[in-house]
Amino acid sequence: MTTATVRARIPHRKRSVRRRVSSIVLSVIAVIVFVCAAFPVYWMLQTSFQPNNEIIGSQVNFWPKTFTFRNYETVLFATDRAQFLPALGNSVIVTVLTVVIALIFAFLASLAVTRFRFRSRKSFILTILIVQMIPGEAMIVSTYRVLDDWALLNTIAGLTLVYVATVLPFTIWTLRGFVNGVPVDLEEAGMIDGLSRTGAFWKITFPLLAPGLVATGVFGFIQAWNEFLLALVVMSRPEMMTLPVWLRTFQVAHGTTNWAAIMAGSTLMSIPVIIFFLVIQGRMTQGLVSGAVKG
The missing domain is CATH 1.20.5 (Single alpha-helices involved in coiled-coils or other helix-helix interfaces)
Incomplete structure (x- = not known):
């Protein structure tokens, strides 16, 4: 060598x-x-599997000394506070309605600002950004008064309306990027091959936008599922509470808070989210990648 x-x-x-x-x-x-x-x-x-007296003690336990399911029994079957199953049903219904309605309106709006040219197009896009900057907490009083005048307090429709209005600006802005990333030439090529404009859109463009719809719907799902303050104001009756508001009922002003039950309730509250992400994780990854690449 x-x-x-x-x-x-x-x-x-x-x-x-x-x-x-x-x-x-x-x-x-x-x-x-x-x-x-x-x-x-x-x-x-x-x-969530420890007795409450072990949690509030000074000793830190990384594994339950006394393994118990009593916290879950308290969460599911306790009669001295709002019930878990009605709160779960309210959260599921509101979340599903919010995601579906927001995606429909955002999809149509993003197509309008991307595929068509009209006089107030730039103003509309700028308005979306400005509305997104306004915190929802600043409009709680006005939101409450509007829903009260429309007799929509403590109703699924009222809370869904508020959530859709909250989620819609960001959803439109995000979907606009996905729609803008699909070239119009693909639709024109399909029309040359004999498809109508509607057929070219549904057979060529829409399948390419489906991952973007899923990725955008994740945002609406997280917002609607975890939102607390607006639900606390709009849903004051125990039977109309959503899960974040229901979880608050375990905290007490005077006495010892049952932190073990809170952790059990938080665990049960996380299960639908885990199932949701397991179902859509493949589509969500495709949507994030396709939203990052234009052309």
């Missing part, structure tokens, strides 16, 4: 060592990030 060959292999070995070191460092960082993200979920889950 010549000296030149040895010298040529030394930099190659150094690069190989650097790649291994960087790979190990990145793997360690990924593990740390995963642990930091997963630990709160684990803590909530293991706390």
Whole structure:
């Protein structure tokens, strides 16, 4: 082996060592990030199986000393507060209606501002951004008075209307990027092949936009499922509470808060979210990727 060959292999070995070191460092960082993200979920889950007196003590337990399902029995079958199943039903109905209605209106609006040219188009887009900047808490009083005048307080329709108005601006803005990323030439090519404009849209453009609709619907789902303040104002009756408001009933001003029951309720509240993401995770990944690439 010549000296030149040895010298040529030394930099190659150094690069190989650097790649291994960087790979190990990145793997360690990924593990740390995963642990930091997963630990709160684990803590909530293991706390839900402990008696409340073990939780409020000074000793920290990373595993239940006394394993019990009593917290879940309290959450599901307690009669001294609002019931879990009606709250679950209210949350599911409001969330589904919000996502479906918001996606329909946002889809039509994004098509209008992307595919058509009209005089107030830029003003409409600017208005969407301005509305998105206004915090929902600033409109609680006016929202309450409007719903009260329309007799929509403590109704599914009233809360859904509020959620749709809250979610719609961001949904339109996001879907506009997905629609803008699908070239009009694809529809024109389909029309040359004999399809009508409507047929070209449904057979060519819409399948390409489906992942974007799923990815955008995730935002509406998270907003509607986890929203607390507006639901607290609009839904004051116990039988009309959504899950975030229902979970608040376990906190007491005077006495000991049943934190174990709160953790059990939080765990049950997370199950529909997990199921939802397991069902749409493939489509959601496609939507995020397609929304990041234009052309």
